[in-house]
Amino acid sequence: MKIRLDILRKKRGGEPYLQSVLFEYSDPKTTVAAALTEINADPECKDIEGKPIGKIKWECSCLQKKCGACAMVIGGRPSLACDSVLSSLGERVRIEPLRKFPVIEDLTVDRSAVFDRLRDMQVWLDGQAQNDETTTASAYEASRCLQCGCCLEVCPNFCVDDTFVGMAAAVPASRLIAQTDRKQSKELYDLYRKRVYEGCGKSLACRNICPAGIDIDGLLVSSNAAAVWKRKRKRG
């Protein structure tokens, strides 16, 4: 099988350019991550114009959909490279870095804004978590967030310089909102109201985009109910 990979590249301090590679593979389960690894391992690899490719910079760690490091835009959709199977992408696909973050080089981006937002939201537990049937399901769902940033990519309201923190911080915050009450986490509840509820346009463009399959809109509804409307909601 063959696929043409149109990769948006950029050297440090340089201008972006597109480089196309014809990639051959035999295993139908081959992923974009495997293709990038193989291309980088082949010093003879050339693009479709016969020019040497040079190592394509991209990030990965677990290669098992657990760390979020390999998030990029594949065929126009923010996705994990280790979870994107070439055979499902047709004969030609465009691969780009996430567009909401500063590009470092090629497909690597600076996602420190995501982690800064987690710190800003004070997403840590002070005291005892309340674990009961109302809170545990929400807390478990929220705990699956990889901080990959795919939900931020499609969010019309998120930009790295704004106060709205986006779902990559709101989802972990919703875990603590589920497991604590306003008295225990007053600062977090207030921050949620200001930096999530008031900034989110409720467009739900982030619904169904999460590579971890997190029920983002369900968590939003539960956290809004608790932090804004002062009602704990039981997950169905």
Ligand code: SF4
């Ligand atoms: S909610 Fe999903 S898409 Fe957003 S950062 Fe977490 S894992 Fe990624």
Ligand code: SF4
């Ligand atoms: S509902 Fe809309 S504005 Fe709110 S986080 Fe999702 S995409 Fe962004």
Ligand code: FES
């Ligand atoms: S490398 Fe960890 S999610 Fe892809």
